[in-house]
Amino acid sequence: MGNLRSREPDFGERKVSVSTDYAIETDELVKVYDTGTRALDAISFSVEGGELFGLLGPNGAGKTTAIRILATLLRPTSGRGRVAGFDVAREPREVRRRLGLAMQTPTLDAFSTGRETLELAGRLHRMRGEEIRRRADELLEMMALGGVAGKLTGTYSGGMKRRLDLAAALMHRPEVLILDEPTEGLDPQSRTALWEELERISQAGTTMLLTTHYMEEADRLCSRLAIIDNGQIVVEGEPEALKQGISAETVVLQIERNGSADEVADVRRLLEGMVSAEDVVDHPAGVSLSVANAGLAIPGLLRRLDGNGVQVTGLQMSRPSLDDVFMKYTGRRIREEAADQPIIMGW
Ligand SMILES: Nc1ncnc2c1ncn2[C@@H]1O[C@H](COP(=O)(O)OP(=O)(O)OP(=O)(O)O)[C@@H](O)[C@H]1O
Numbered sequence: 157m158g159n160l161r162s163r164e165p166d167f168g169e170r171k172v173s174v175s176t177d178y179a180i181e182t183d184e185l186v187k188v189y190d191t192g193t194r195a196l197d198a199i200s201f202s203v204e205g206g207e208l209f210g211l212l213g214p215n216g217a218g219k220t221t222a223i224r225i226l227a228t229l230l231r232p233t234s235g236r237g238r239v240a241g242f243d244v245a246r247e248p249r250e251v252r253r254r255l256g257l258a259m260q261t262p263t264l265d266a267f268s269t270g271r272e273t274l275e276l277a278g279r280l281h282r283m284r285g286e287e288i289r290r291r292a293d294e295l296l297e298m299m300a301l302g303g304v305a306g307k308l309t310g311t312y313s314g315g316m317k318r319r320l321d322l323a324a325a326l327m328h329r330p331e332v333l334i335l336d337e338p339t340e341g342l343d344p345q346s347r348t349a350l351w352e353e354l355e356r357i358s359q360a361g362t363t364m365l366l367t368t369h370y371m372e373e374a375d376r377l378c379s380r381l382a383i384i385d386n387g388q389i390v391v392e393g394e395p396e397a398l399k400q401g402i403s404a405e406t407v408v409l410q411i412e413r414n415g416s417a418d419e420v421a422d423v424r425r426l427l428e429g430m431v432s433a434e435d436v437v438d439h440p441a442g443v444s445l446s447v448a449n450a451g452l453a454i455p456g457l458l459r460r461l462d463g464n465g466v467q468v469t470g471l472q473m474s475r476p477s478l479d480d481v482f483m484k485y486t487g488r489r490i491r492e493e494a495a496d497q498p499i500i501m502g503w
Protein backbone atom coordinates (compact mmCIF):
# COMPACT_ATOMS: atom_id res chain seq x y z
CA MET A 157 0.00 0.00 0.00
CA GLY A 158 2.77 2.34 1.01
CA ASN A 159 4.25 2.53 -2.45
CA LEU A 160 0.99 3.93 -3.83
CA ARG A 161 1.59 7.14 -1.92
CA SER A 162 1.03 10.06 -4.21
CA ARG A 163 4.12 12.16 -4.61
CA GLU A 164 2.97 14.53 -7.33
CA PRO A 165 4.31 17.85 -6.15
CA ASP A 166 1.52 20.04 -7.47
CA PHE A 167 -2.22 19.57 -7.36
CA GLY A 168 -2.73 22.87 -9.15
CA GLU A 169 -6.11 24.50 -8.65
CA ARG A 170 -8.07 21.30 -9.09
CA LYS A 171 -11.08 21.26 -6.81
CA VAL A 172 -11.35 17.50 -6.52
CA SER A 173 -8.57 15.79 -4.65
CA VAL A 174 -6.64 12.87 -5.96
CA SER A 175 -7.22 10.26 -3.33
CA THR A 176 -4.34 8.34 -1.83
CA ASP A 177 -4.40 5.26 0.33
CA TYR A 178 -3.59 7.32 3.36
CA ALA A 179 -6.08 8.68 5.87
CA ILE A 180 -3.55 11.26 7.04
CA GLU A 181 -0.48 12.44 5.24
CA THR A 182 2.00 15.19 5.92
CA ASP A 183 4.72 16.13 3.51
CA GLU A 184 7.60 18.30 4.68
CA LEU A 185 5.37 20.38 6.95
CA VAL A 186 7.07 23.49 8.26
CA LYS A 187 5.66 25.98 10.75
CA VAL A 188 7.56 29.08 11.77
CA TYR A 189 5.55 31.23 14.19
CA ASP A 190 5.67 35.04 14.02
CA THR A 191 8.00 34.95 17.00
CA GLY A 192 10.55 33.14 14.84
CA THR A 193 10.07 29.79 16.60
CA ARG A 194 10.46 26.96 14.14
CA ALA A 195 7.87 24.64 15.71
CA LEU A 196 7.84 22.17 12.81
CA ASP A 197 10.92 21.56 10.77
CA ALA A 198 9.78 19.57 7.73
CA ILE A 199 7.89 16.65 9.20
CA SER A 200 6.53 13.91 6.97
CA PHE A 201 4.48 10.94 8.06
CA SER A 202 1.56 8.91 6.76
CA VAL A 203 -1.24 7.08 8.53
CA GLU A 204 -3.16 4.33 6.81
CA GLY A 205 -6.90 3.91 7.18
CA GLY A 206 -7.78 2.16 10.46
CA GLU A 207 -4.38 2.75 12.04
CA LEU A 208 -3.87 4.25 15.48
CA PHE A 209 -0.84 6.42 14.98
CA GLY A 210 0.97 8.33 17.71
CA LEU A 211 3.16 11.40 17.85
CA LEU A 212 5.27 10.97 20.97
CA GLY A 213 7.47 13.76 22.21
CA PRO A 214 8.39 16.06 25.08
CA ASN A 215 6.89 19.47 25.85
CA GLY A 216 7.40 21.93 23.05
CA ALA A 217 8.25 19.24 20.48
CA GLY A 218 5.65 20.59 18.03
CA LYS A 219 2.85 18.08 18.54
CA THR A 220 0.00 20.56 19.02
CA THR A 221 1.26 22.63 16.10
CA ALA A 222 1.07 19.58 13.82
CA ILE A 223 -2.43 18.75 15.09
CA ARG A 224 -3.67 22.31 14.57
CA ILE A 225 -2.44 22.31 10.98
CA LEU A 226 -4.08 18.96 10.23
CA ALA A 227 -7.30 20.18 11.85
CA THR A 228 -7.28 23.25 9.55
CA LEU A 229 -6.91 25.63 12.52
CA LEU A 230 -3.46 26.86 11.53
CA ARG A 231 -1.79 27.38 8.18
CA PRO A 232 1.59 25.78 7.61
CA THR A 233 4.49 27.99 6.53
CA SER A 234 5.25 25.41 3.84
CA GLY A 235 4.62 21.77 3.05
CA ARG A 236 1.38 19.87 2.72
CA GLY A 237 -1.08 18.06 4.93
CA ARG A 238 -3.93 15.82 3.83
CA VAL A 239 -6.74 14.30 5.84
CA ALA A 240 -9.16 11.74 4.40
CA GLY A 241 -7.76 12.54 0.96
CA PHE A 242 -8.25 16.32 1.16
CA ASP A 243 -5.68 19.06 1.37
CA VAL A 244 -5.92 20.85 4.73
CA ALA A 245 -5.02 24.26 3.32
CA ARG A 246 -7.05 24.10 0.11
CA GLU A 247 -10.04 22.03 1.13
CA PRO A 248 -10.56 22.78 4.82
CA ARG A 249 -14.33 22.25 4.68
CA GLU A 250 -14.00 18.78 3.23
CA VAL A 251 -11.44 17.97 5.90
CA ARG A 252 -13.59 19.24 8.77
CA ARG A 253 -16.56 17.22 7.59
CA ARG A 254 -14.56 14.02 7.96
CA LEU A 255 -12.59 14.88 11.06
CA GLY A 256 -13.30 14.55 14.77
CA LEU A 257 -11.05 16.64 16.99
CA ALA A 258 -10.39 16.77 20.72
CA MET A 259 -7.81 19.35 21.74
CA GLN A 260 -5.31 19.25 24.60
CA THR A 261 -7.56 21.28 26.89
CA PRO A 262 -11.25 20.39 26.52
CA THR A 263 -13.16 23.51 25.51
CA LEU A 264 -16.50 22.78 27.11
CA ASP A 265 -19.09 25.37 27.99
CA ALA A 266 -19.45 25.05 31.78
CA PHE A 267 -23.06 26.28 31.59
CA SER A 268 -24.26 23.60 29.19
CA THR A 269 -25.18 20.10 30.18
CA GLY A 270 -23.44 17.05 28.75
CA ARG A 271 -26.37 16.32 26.48
CA GLU A 272 -26.58 19.93 25.26
CA THR A 273 -22.87 19.84 24.44
CA LEU A 274 -23.36 16.80 22.21
CA GLU A 275 -26.47 18.27 20.59
CA LEU A 276 -24.58 21.44 19.73
CA ALA A 277 -21.76 19.40 18.21
CA GLY A 278 -24.37 17.54 16.12
CA ARG A 279 -25.96 20.80 14.92
CA LEU A 280 -22.57 22.24 13.98
CA HIS A 281 -22.12 19.21 11.76
CA ARG A 282 -25.60 19.75 10.27
CA MET A 283 -26.98 16.49 11.57
CA ARG A 284 -30.77 16.11 11.77
CA GLY A 285 -32.67 16.35 15.08
CA GLU A 286 -33.69 12.73 15.28
CA GLU A 287 -30.20 11.53 14.41
CA ILE A 288 -28.64 13.93 16.92
CA ARG A 289 -30.76 12.52 19.76
CA ARG A 290 -30.01 8.94 18.84
CA ARG A 291 -26.28 9.50 18.46
CA ALA A 292 -26.07 11.54 21.69
CA ASP A 293 -27.80 8.76 23.63
CA GLU A 294 -25.49 6.18 22.13
CA LEU A 295 -22.34 8.15 22.98
CA LEU A 296 -23.48 9.11 26.49
CA GLU A 297 -24.02 5.43 27.13
CA MET A 298 -20.71 4.41 25.56
CA MET A 299 -18.75 6.97 27.61
CA ALA A 300 -20.59 6.07 30.83
CA LEU A 301 -22.03 9.59 31.07
CA GLY A 302 -25.71 8.63 30.95
CA GLY A 303 -26.20 9.37 34.63
CA VAL A 304 -24.81 12.92 34.39
CA ALA A 305 -26.12 13.86 30.93
CA GLY A 306 -28.44 16.48 32.46
CA LYS A 307 -25.80 18.06 34.70
CA LEU A 308 -23.76 21.15 33.82
CA THR A 309 -20.31 20.22 32.48
CA GLY A 310 -18.81 22.67 34.98
CA THR A 311 -19.59 20.08 37.66
CA TYR A 312 -17.82 17.21 35.82
CA SER A 313 -14.55 15.62 36.93
CA GLY A 314 -11.50 15.84 34.65
CA GLY A 315 -12.10 12.32 33.35
CA MET A 316 -15.77 13.04 32.61
CA LYS A 317 -14.85 16.23 30.73
CA ARG A 318 -12.37 14.31 28.61
CA ARG A 319 -14.92 11.62 27.81
CA LEU A 320 -17.56 14.19 26.91
CA ASP A 321 -15.10 16.05 24.68
CA LEU A 322 -14.30 12.77 22.96
CA ALA A 323 -18.03 12.04 22.55
CA ALA A 324 -18.53 15.48 20.98
CA ALA A 325 -15.72 14.75 18.53
CA LEU A 326 -17.40 11.46 17.60
CA MET A 327 -20.93 12.85 17.09
CA HIS A 328 -20.78 13.00 13.28
CA ARG A 329 -19.06 9.60 12.96
CA PRO A 330 -15.79 11.03 11.64
CA GLU A 331 -13.55 8.95 9.40
CA VAL A 332 -10.52 10.31 11.18
CA LEU A 333 -10.18 11.17 14.85
CA ILE A 334 -7.39 13.46 16.01
CA LEU A 335 -6.67 13.71 19.73
CA ASP A 336 -4.15 16.05 21.31
CA GLU A 337 -2.89 14.59 24.61
CA PRO A 338 -6.17 12.78 25.32
CA THR A 339 -5.26 11.73 28.87
CA GLU A 340 -3.09 14.60 30.06
CA GLY A 341 -3.84 15.49 33.66
CA LEU A 342 -5.97 12.43 34.36
CA ASP A 343 -5.44 10.14 37.33
CA PRO A 344 -4.20 6.64 36.46
CA GLN A 345 -7.64 5.06 36.82
CA SER A 346 -9.39 7.53 34.49
CA ARG A 347 -6.49 7.22 32.09
CA THR A 348 -6.86 3.44 31.88
CA ALA A 349 -10.62 3.79 31.37
CA LEU A 350 -10.07 6.25 28.53
CA TRP A 351 -7.44 4.00 26.94
CA GLU A 352 -9.98 1.20 26.83
CA GLU A 353 -12.46 3.54 25.17
CA LEU A 354 -9.90 4.64 22.58
CA GLU A 355 -9.07 1.01 21.84
CA ARG A 356 -12.73 0.25 21.24
CA ILE A 357 -13.09 3.23 18.89
CA SER A 358 -9.99 2.15 17.01
CA GLN A 359 -11.17 -1.44 16.74
CA ALA A 360 -14.45 -0.20 15.28
CA GLY A 361 -12.41 1.09 12.33
CA THR A 362 -11.85 4.81 12.95
CA THR A 363 -8.41 6.06 11.94
CA MET A 364 -6.80 7.81 14.86
CA LEU A 365 -3.90 10.16 15.35
CA LEU A 366 -3.00 11.02 18.91
CA THR A 367 -0.23 12.98 20.52
CA THR A 368 1.19 12.17 23.89
CA HIS A 369 4.22 12.66 26.07
CA TYR A 370 3.36 9.53 28.06
CA MET A 371 5.45 6.74 26.62
CA GLU A 372 3.35 3.99 28.18
CA GLU A 373 0.31 5.49 26.50
CA ALA A 374 1.99 5.43 23.10
CA ASP A 375 3.33 1.96 23.80
CA ARG A 376 -0.04 0.53 24.73
CA LEU A 377 -2.28 2.22 22.18
CA CYS A 378 -0.36 2.92 19.02
CA SER A 379 0.06 0.48 16.18
CA ARG A 380 2.78 2.79 14.89
CA LEU A 381 4.31 5.99 16.14
CA ALA A 382 6.74 8.74 15.33
CA ILE A 383 8.96 10.20 18.01
CA ILE A 384 9.10 13.95 17.56
CA ASP A 385 11.61 16.36 19.07
CA ASN A 386 12.38 19.99 18.25
CA GLY A 387 9.96 19.93 15.33
CA GLN A 388 11.56 16.91 13.69
CA ILE A 389 10.72 13.24 13.53
CA VAL A 390 13.65 11.42 15.06
CA VAL A 391 12.45 7.87 14.46
CA GLU A 392 9.28 6.11 13.37
CA GLY A 393 7.99 2.56 13.62
CA GLU A 394 5.99 0.00 15.57
CA PRO A 395 6.56 0.27 19.33
CA GLU A 396 7.87 -3.30 19.65
CA ALA A 397 10.26 -2.91 16.75
CA LEU A 398 11.59 0.38 18.12
CA LYS A 399 12.24 -1.19 21.52
CA GLN A 400 13.84 -4.26 19.99
CA GLY A 401 16.24 -1.92 18.23
CA ILE A 402 17.78 -1.30 21.64
CA SER A 403 19.89 -4.27 22.49
CA ALA A 404 20.72 -3.32 26.05
CA GLU A 405 18.73 -3.35 29.29
CA THR A 406 18.59 -0.47 31.70
CA VAL A 407 20.02 -1.06 35.15
CA VAL A 408 19.42 1.56 37.83
CA LEU A 409 21.72 1.41 40.82
CA GLN A 410 20.81 3.00 44.11
CA ILE A 411 24.04 3.94 45.77
CA GLU A 412 24.68 4.70 49.41
CA ARG A 413 25.78 8.27 49.56
CA ASN A 414 29.44 8.19 50.40
CA GLY A 415 29.92 11.92 50.29
CA SER A 416 31.15 11.82 46.73
CA ALA A 417 30.26 14.91 44.74
CA ASP A 418 29.79 13.02 41.53
CA GLU A 419 28.50 9.48 41.76
CA VAL A 420 28.09 9.19 38.01
CA ALA A 421 31.74 10.05 37.43
CA ASP A 422 32.79 7.55 40.12
CA VAL A 423 30.75 4.75 38.59
CA ARG A 424 31.99 5.61 35.11
CA ARG A 425 35.57 5.43 36.25
CA LEU A 426 35.16 2.20 38.23
CA LEU A 427 33.28 0.38 35.48
CA GLU A 428 35.69 1.38 32.76
CA GLY A 429 36.18 -1.54 30.40
CA MET A 430 32.82 -3.07 31.47
CA VAL A 431 30.34 -0.31 30.55
CA SER A 432 31.15 2.52 28.18
CA ALA A 433 31.13 5.99 29.67
CA GLU A 434 28.21 7.32 27.65
CA ASP A 435 26.04 4.45 28.91
CA VAL A 436 26.36 5.65 32.50
CA VAL A 437 23.99 8.55 33.25
CA ASP A 438 22.37 10.28 36.17
CA HIS A 439 19.01 9.03 37.42
CA PRO A 440 16.66 10.43 40.09
CA ALA A 441 17.19 7.26 42.13
CA GLY A 442 20.94 6.97 41.62
CA VAL A 443 22.88 6.02 38.53
CA SER A 444 21.48 4.45 35.38
CA LEU A 445 23.49 2.07 33.20
CA SER A 446 22.72 0.69 29.80
CA VAL A 447 24.05 -2.87 29.76
CA ALA A 448 23.87 -5.66 27.18
CA ASN A 449 23.01 -9.07 28.72
CA ALA A 450 22.46 -7.32 32.04
CA GLY A 451 21.44 -10.51 33.84
CA LEU A 452 24.89 -12.00 33.26
CA ALA A 453 26.84 -8.79 33.68
CA ILE A 454 25.36 -7.52 36.95
CA PRO A 455 27.26 -9.72 39.45
CA GLY A 456 30.58 -8.63 37.97
CA LEU A 457 29.56 -4.96 38.01
CA LEU A 458 28.49 -5.16 41.64
CA ARG A 459 31.73 -6.90 42.67
CA ARG A 460 33.77 -4.20 40.96
CA LEU A 461 31.84 -1.40 42.65
CA ASP A 462 31.78 -3.06 46.06
CA GLY A 463 35.48 -3.82 45.87
CA ASN A 464 36.10 -0.12 45.38
CA GLY A 465 34.00 1.09 48.26
CA VAL A 466 30.79 1.95 46.39
CA GLN A 467 27.86 0.41 48.23
CA VAL A 468 24.90 -0.51 46.02
CA THR A 469 21.80 -0.60 48.21
CA GLY A 470 19.18 -1.24 45.53
CA LEU A 471 18.97 -2.28 41.93
CA GLN A 472 16.35 -2.29 39.24
CA MET A 473 16.63 -3.81 35.83
CA SER A 474 14.14 -3.03 33.08
CA ARG A 475 13.60 -4.00 29.50
CA PRO A 476 13.99 -1.19 26.99
CA SER A 477 11.11 1.28 26.94
CA LEU A 478 10.13 3.94 24.41
CA ASP A 479 11.89 6.37 26.71
CA ASP A 480 15.11 4.44 26.08
CA VAL A 481 14.37 4.70 22.36
CA PHE A 482 13.98 8.47 22.79
CA MET A 483 17.21 8.57 24.79
CA LYS A 484 19.06 6.66 22.08
CA TYR A 485 18.07 9.13 19.39
CA THR A 486 18.13 12.42 21.31
CA GLY A 487 20.44 11.83 24.28
CA ARG A 488 17.68 13.03 26.61
CA ARG A 489 14.73 11.59 28.51
CA ILE A 490 11.16 12.45 27.47
CA ARG A 491 10.41 13.48 31.00
CA GLU A 492 11.94 13.08 34.41
CA GLU A 493 8.85 11.18 35.50
CA ALA A 494 9.53 8.57 32.87
CA ALA A 495 12.69 7.57 34.64
CA ASP A 496 11.23 7.93 38.09
CA GLN A 497 10.39 4.32 38.75
CA PRO A 498 10.75 2.80 42.19
CA ILE A 499 13.71 0.69 43.07
CA ILE A 500 12.11 -2.71 43.47
CA MET A 501 14.94 -4.79 44.80
CA GLY A 502 16.73 -3.60 47.87
CA TRP A 503 19.13 -5.27 50.23
N1 LIG B 1 1.10 30.59 18.98
C1 LIG B 1 2.40 30.42 19.13
N2 LIG B 1 3.26 31.44 18.90
C2 LIG B 1 4.59 31.28 19.05
N3 LIG B 1 5.19 30.14 19.41
C3 LIG B 1 4.41 29.08 19.65
C4 LIG B 1 2.97 29.16 19.53
N4 LIG B 1 2.46 27.95 19.84
C5 LIG B 1 3.50 27.16 20.13
N5 LIG B 1 4.67 27.83 20.02
C6 LIG B 1 6.04 27.28 20.22
O1 LIG B 1 6.24 26.26 19.26
C7 LIG B 1 6.92 25.14 19.82
C8 LIG B 1 6.05 23.92 19.69
O2 LIG B 1 4.88 24.07 20.49
P1 LIG B 1 3.71 23.00 20.53
O3 LIG B 1 2.63 23.56 21.35
O4 LIG B 1 3.39 22.58 19.16
O5 LIG B 1 4.45 21.80 21.29
P2 LIG B 1 3.82 20.50 21.96
O6 LIG B 1 4.65 19.36 21.48
O7 LIG B 1 2.37 20.42 21.71
O8 LIG B 1 4.13 20.73 23.51
P3 LIG B 1 3.26 20.26 24.81
O9 LIG B 1 3.71 18.85 25.10
O10 LIG B 1 3.75 21.19 25.87
O11 LIG B 1 1.82 20.40 24.51
C9 LIG B 1 7.22 25.53 21.26
O12 LIG B 1 8.51 26.07 21.28
C10 LIG B 1 6.20 26.60 21.56
O13 LIG B 1 6.69 27.49 22.53
Ligand SMILES: [Mg+2]
Pocket residue numbers: 219220221260336337
Ligand atom coordinates in the same frame (compact mmCIF):
# COMPACT_ATOMS: atom_id res chain seq x y z
MG1 LIG C 1 0.76 20.32 22.94
